[in-house]
Amino acid sequence: MHKQEVTIYDVAREAKVSMATVSRVVNGNSNVRKETRDRVLEVIKRLHYQPNAVAQGLASKRTTTVGLIVPDLTNLYFAELSKGIDDIALLYKYNIIITSIENRLMKEDQVIQSLLNKQVDGVIYMSNRLSDKAAEAFKRTKTPVVLAGTKDNRDDFASVTIDYKKADTEALNLMLHDGKRHLGIVVGDQDAVVNGENRIPAYEEFMEENDLGAPRIYTDIKDYSDGYNLYPQLVKDGVDGVIVTRDISSVGILNSAMDAGKKVPEDLEIVTASATQLASVVRPALTTIKQPLYDMGAVAMRMLTKLMNNEEVDDIHITLPYELVKKQSTLNQ
Amino acid sequence: MHKQEVTIYDVAREAKVSMATVSRVVNGNSNVRKETRDRVLEVIKRLHYQPNAVAQGLASKRTTTVGLIVPDLTNLYFAELSKGIDDIALLYKYNIIITSIENRLMKEDQVIQSLLNKQVDGVIYMSNRLSDKAAEAFKRTKTPVVLAGTKDNRDDFASVTIDYKKADTEALNLMLHDGKRHLGIVVGDQDAVVNGENRIPAYEEFMEENDLGAPRIYTDIKDYSDGYNLYPQLVKDGVDGVIVTRDISSVGILNSAMDAGKKVPEDLEIVTASATQLASVVRPALTTIKQPLYDMGAVAMRMLTKLMNNEEVDDIHITLPYELVKKQSTLNQ
DNA sequence: GCACAAAATGCAAGCGTTTACAGATTTTCT
DNA sequence: AGAAAATCTGTAAACGCTTGCATTTTGTGC
Numbered sequence: 217m218h219k220q221e222v223t224i225y226d227v228a229r230e231a232k233v234s235m236a237t238v239s240r241v242v243n244g245n246s247n248v249r250k251e252t253r254d255r256v257l258e259v260i261k262r263l264h265y266q267p268n269a270v271a272q273g274l275a276s277k278r279t280t281t282v283g284l285i286v287p288d289l290t291n292l293y294f295a296e297l298s299k300g301i302d303d304i305a306l307l308y309k310y311n312i313i314i315t316s317i318e319n320r321l322m323k324e325d326q327v328i329q330s331l332l333n334k335q336v337d338g339v340i341y342m343s344n345r346l347s348d349k350a351a352e353a354f355k356r357t358k359t360p361v362v363l364a365g366t367k368d369n370r371d372d373f374a375s376v377t378i379d380y381k382k383a384d385t386e387a388l389n390l391m392l393h394d395g396k397r398h399l400g401i402v403v404g405d406q407d408a409v410v411n412g413e414n415r416i417p418a419y420e421e422f423m424e425e426n427d428l429g430a431p432r433i434y435t436d437i438k439d440y441s442d443g444y445n446l447y448p449q450l451v452k453d454g455v456d457g458v459i460v461t462r463d464i465s466s467v468g469i470l471n472s473a474m475d476a477g478k479k480v481p482e483d484l485e486i487v488t489a490s491a492t493q494l495a496s497v498v499r500p501a502l503t504t505i506k507q508p509l510y511d512m513g514a515v516a517m518r519m520l521t522k523l524m525n526n527e528e529v530d531d532i533h534i535t536l537p538y539e540l541v542k543k544q545s546t547l548n549q
Numbered sequence: 550m551h552k553q554e555v556t557i558y559d560v561a562r563e564a565k566v567s568m569a570t571v572s573r574v575v576n577g578n579s580n581v582r583k584e585t586r587d588r589v590l591e592v593i594k595r596l597h598y599q600p601n602a603v604a605q606g607l608a609s610k611r612t613t614t615v616g617l618i619v620p621d622l623t624n625l626y627f628a629e630l631s632k633g634i635d636d637i638a639l640l641y642k643y644n645i646i647i648t649s650i651e652n653r654l655m656k657e658d659q660v661i662q663s664l665l666n667k668q669v670d671g672v673i674y675m676s677n678r679l680s681d682k683a684a685e686a687f688k689r690t691k692t693p694v695v696l697a698g699t700k701d702n703r704d705d706f707a708s709v710t711i712d713y714k715k716a717d718t719e720a721l722n723l724m725l726h727d728g729k730r731h732l733g734i735v736v737g738d739q740d741a742v743v744n745g746e747n748r749i750p751a752y753e754e755f756m757e758e759n760d761l762g763a764p765r766i767y768t769d770i771k772d773y774s775d776g777y778n779l780y781p782q783l784v785k786d787g788v789d790g791v792i793v794t795r796d797i798s799s800v801g802i803l804n805s806a807m808d809a810g811k812k813v814p815e816d817l818e819i820v821t822a823s824a825t826q827l828a829s830v831v832r833p834a835l836t837t838i839k840q841p842l843y844d845m846g847a848v849a850m851r852m853l854t855k856l857m858n859n860e861e862v863d864d865i866h867i868t869l870p871y872e873l874v875k876k877q878s879t880l881n882q
Numbered sequence: 883g884c885a886c887a888a889a890a891t892g893c894a895a896g897c898g899t900t901t902a903c904a905g906a907t908t909t910t911c912t
Numbered sequence: 913a914g915a916a917a918a919t920c921t922g923t924a925a926a927c928g929c930t931t932g933c934a935t936t937t938t939g940t941g942c
Contacts, residue, residue, distance in 0.1 A: 223928055234892045239930060249890060249938090264689070269666045270606045271928035274897050279603060281646070281667070289632050290826075295623040299649070302622060306654050311667060313614070314647045316632070321639050333602045334614070334644060356597065440830060467830045474832065493623070497773060497800045498831060499807065556898055567922045572900060582908095582920060604898035607927050 222263045231259040242267055273335060282520060283331040283339040284314040285324075292492035293462070293509065294342055297365050300513025301340055308521050310337070317343055325349035332357050338520045340364050340513075344408035346373070360523035364516035365509065367409040374523065374532035376516040380414035380489075383505045383538050387459050387487040388422045390503075390540065394547040396457035396485055399423065400432035400450065402443070402469070403461045411461060415489070419459070443468020447476065450484065457485040463495045466502055470545065486545040500544030508536050555596045564592040575600055606668060615853060616664040616672040617647040618657075625825035626795075626842065627675055630698050633846025634673055641854050643670070650676055658682035665690050671853045673697050673846075677741035679706070693856035697849035698842065700742040707856065707865035709849040713747035713822075716838045716871050720792050720820040721755045723836075723873065727880040729790035729818055732756065733765035733783065735776070735802070736794045744794060748822070752792070776801020780809065783817065790818040796828045799835055803878065819878040833877030841869050 224242070228235045233252060240248050241256040248256075259265070273279040282305060286294045298314070305312050313336060315327050322330075324343070328350045331339065338360045346354075346368045354361050355372070363375040384401075391399055401419040403411045416433060423431050432453055437446055443465035450458065450469070460466040466488035473480050480486060480500055488495050491504035515534060522529050542548070557575070561568045566585060573581050574589040581589075592598070606612040615638060619627045631647070638645050646669060648660050655663075657676070661683050664672065671693045679687075679701045687694050688705070696708040717734075724732055734752040736744040749766060756764050765786055770779055776798035783791065783802070793799040799821035806813050813819060813833055821828050824837030848867055855862050875881070 225928080235929075236892060236894095236931075237890085240891090243930085247890060252890080266662060266666050268607075268668060268928055269663075270603055270612060270668045271897090272930075273603045274601075274607050274899085275928075275930040277897075277930095289635060290625065290628045292623060292625070292628075295625075295628055299622050302647075302649055303652055303654075306648075306652060309663075311646050311648065311663065313644050314635075315639075315644065316635055319636055319639055321636075329599060330602075330642075330644065333599050335601060335603045440826070464826070464830075471830065471832065493773070493797070494827070494830065497797075497804065497827065499804065558898080568899080569901075569923080570921060573921090576900085580920060585920080601898050604927090605900075607929085608898075608900040610900095610927075 222265050224265070224267065227256065227259050227263060227265050230263065231256045277335075278337055279335045280309055281311045281313055281334065281336050282517075282524075283328075283334070283336040284312055285328065285331070285339065285341045285343055286314060286316050287318045287343045289314070289316050291462075291464075292494060293365070293490050296492055296509035297342055297513040297516075300510040300515075301364070301517040302513075304514045304517035304521070308517075310521075323349075325353055328353050332359060338362070338524045340516055340520060341373075342366055344405050344410070346370075360520060362516045362520045362523070365507070365512050367414070369409055369413060371533075374519055374529070374534075376512045376519065376534045376536065377410075378505075378507050378512075378538040379535055380410055381418040383540070384415050384418040384459060384489065385422055386540050387489070387503075387505055388419065388457075390542070390546060391457035391459075391485050391487065392426060392428075394457070394481070394485060397428055398432070398454050398456045399428060400434060400453070400455040400458045401460075402434045402437045402446065402458055402465060404436070404438045404465070406433075406435040415459075415461065437465045438462065440464050440468040443470075444472040447472035451476075451478075455484065457487075459487045459489055461489045463488040463490055463492055463502065463504070466545075467494055467498050470498060470500070470502065481544070481546050485547065487540075488545075491541065496543070503543045503546040504541050506539040506541045508538070512536055555598050557598070557600065560589065560592050560596060560598050563596065564589045610668075611670055612668045613642055614644045614646055614667065614669050615850075615857075616661075616667070616669040617645055618661065618664070618672065618674045618676055619647060619649050620651045620676045622647070622649050624797075625827060626698070626823050629825060629842035630675055630846040630849075633843040633848075634697070634850040635846075637847045637850035637854070641850075643854075656682075658686055661686050665692060671695070671857045673849055673853060674706070675699055677738050677743070679703075693853060695849045695853045695856070698840070698845050700747070702742055702746065704866075707849075707852055707862070707867075709845045709852065709867045709869065710743075711838075711840050711845075711871040712868055713743055714751040716873070717748050717751040717792060717822065718755055719873050720822070720836075720838055721752065721790075723875070723879060724790035724792075724818050724820065725759060725761075727790070727814070727818060730761055731765070731787045731789045732761060733767060733786070733788040733791045734793075735767045735770045735779065735791050735798060737769070737771045737798065739766075739768040748792075748794065770798045771795065773797050773801040776803075777805040780805035784809075784811075788817065790820075792820045792822055794822045796821040796823055796825055796835065796837070799878075800827055800831050803831060803833070803835065814877070814879050818880065824874065829876070836876045836879040837874050839872040839874045841871070845869055 224235050224238050227238045324347050341363050361373050488502045489505045491506045495502040495504045557568050557571050560571045657680050674696050694706050821835045822838045824839045828835040828837045
């Protein structure tokens with residue numbers, strides 16, 4: 217690599233001022249006479265000067281970069297969260313370093329460490345469960361962290377979520393009122409805090425309270441074919457209504473049922489707990505717990521900007537409203 | 550922000566060597582006696598020393614970061630490309646700064662400039678059409694650029710694509726052989742080089758050569774509802790077979806047809822030109838030109854690593870094979 | 883025109899690394 | 913054992929910027 221072509225020093229010389237003044241102009245510091253500012257700006261333009269953000273970062277100890285940690289880029293759930301984050305980040309002029317961690321080449325804490333080494337000003341974590349090592353690393357550096365669409369059982373980290381328990385209970389109630397009494401729950405990763413400590417307990421309590429018999433919990437159903445292949449088991453277990461955490465799995469179940477000549481919602485009701493595009497384009501369209509994913513991302517990023525500027529944040533645990541949207545995969549529209 | 554807690558200097562002092570030696574150990578330089586190396590490593594571990602990547606970047610002029618430019622994060626086409634990129638990037642220990650540019654808060658060249666200011670070692674561009682200003686900026690900095698899943702009419706930039714003309718012609722032929730003679734093409738952005746200079750010309754030539762009458766080109770069909778709302782027009786125009794560039798739009802057309810009580814493929818054949826998850830989960834499943842998106846991303850990133858290391862690259866224009874996958878939205882399965 | 887405050891500018895020391903180059907130490911060979 | 917070669921380690925100058933502080937310039941009121 218070669219030396220940078222034009223530096224702040226070149227501008228300073230050409231404009232007959234010191235580097236300090238150029239720096240002030242570049243950073244919009246008001247302590248510069250208009251006349252001087254204009255002269256500097258003219259030179260900047262003429263020389264095509266662009267500040268070196270790495271050097272700025274080293275000198276100022278702020279990189280205007282935030283890290284995003286996500287399990288999988290191709291999961292629309294995270295893509296929609298990320299979009300909300302991205303828009304707000306752009307607004308506040310932050311760049312985004314994104315790292316997906318489902319790939320097992322590196323362990324989570326290594327990925328996070330490498331992010332922190334890049335001196336990101338903040339991190340938004342969207343994965344399922346923060347490992348102890350990772351949490352430790354976060355605390356050691358004092359880099360602010362916000363969890364978006366996920367929870368941690370330490371209550372140390374800021375988060376933006378919906379009320380998963382309430383949402384699931386409402387969805388289960390819907391199916392119960394539709395006359396379904398053999399309700400099941402299908403989750404991807406049962407170790408995820410959202411599932412293990414919110415959704416599944418909510419389901420278990422619901423079954424208990426309504427005297428609906430033994431829980432039917434299906435775990436590790438992560439993609440389309442997992443869902444597709446699960447369907448026969450649901451039939452065998454006599455399940456007539458399921459709440460499914462991932463919508464891609466819901467679609468698998470749906471298509472499997474249809475291919476078997478069954479009817480949705482008559483034979484099986486499906487409510488998907490994380491609505492993306494997918495849920496609304498399949499037929500019958502899926503009834504969903506509609507999480508405000510874009511907003512969750514946006515709110516998380518906005519909160520992060522405050523934390524990065526040491527501004528006051530009233531409550532670091534934000535719960536956004538969800539909506540139970542009835543479509544064709546449940547009765548009683 | 551506060552000073553970094555432990556620096557290379559602390560390690561040096563503690564291990565009774567110079568910073569240079571610590572630096573060598575950190576960077577795996579072999580010119581260090583094993584004994585010294587072990588001592589340094591022990592101190593690094595004990596002190597939890599982590600190198601500051603920003604300082605490394607400034608000193609070495611390599612940031613081990615690449616920039617990704619994408620129109621929209623929630624478009625699965627780009628998500629799947631990105632996944633291929635991400636995996637290879639991880640393998641070569643690059644971080645990824647991702648910027649989406651559909652958001653019109655900043656113009657493309659501003660976004661690119663901000664990426665270049667961050668001193669990324671390379672860029673992968675996946676958007677539709679590189680503006681002149683952007684191309685200029687790329688050339689000015691000598692930062693290597695690879696286009697993935699997109700083209701540029703200047704032939705200056707490396708690219709990884711499929712043969713769009715051939716693929717589309719093959720798809721059109723399929724429909725023609727199914728007896729469809731009123732063929733149309735539906736594109737998102739006609740200014741995209743891939744559409745304007747490959748797909749549409751291929752379609753026009755095909756219509757001409759097969760004497761199929763006036764071309765029916767539908768442009769600016771970008772999302773689900775655009776597709777949904779387009780269907781009546783297709784009916785009015787008597788179209789009985791379409792090739793659609795975006796699969797989300799295909800699904801819109803499909804659902805619109807179904808909702809209107811029409812039959813796919815009997816009344817209308819649909820071939821979607823960029824197959825993601827979506828195309829295979831809807832029913833009837835869509836016949837697709839299956840682009841190897843993951844591989845395209847991976848190959849692009851691999852090529853970029855070579856360019857960043859000034860290695861030889863035999864051909865900077867790589868064309869990967871596609872596959873025409875017949876599903877239920879065309880006859881003759 | 884003067885004293886003083888306010889505004890504008892410059893000086894120079896960082897920020898935490900890498901990397902020529904030189905110097906020191908160890909190994910190899912005769 | 914001694915010289916030459918090979919290996920290892922240290923010195924110090926970058927890298928391109930920010931920023932506290934000192935200094936100079938400008939503006940204000942009388």
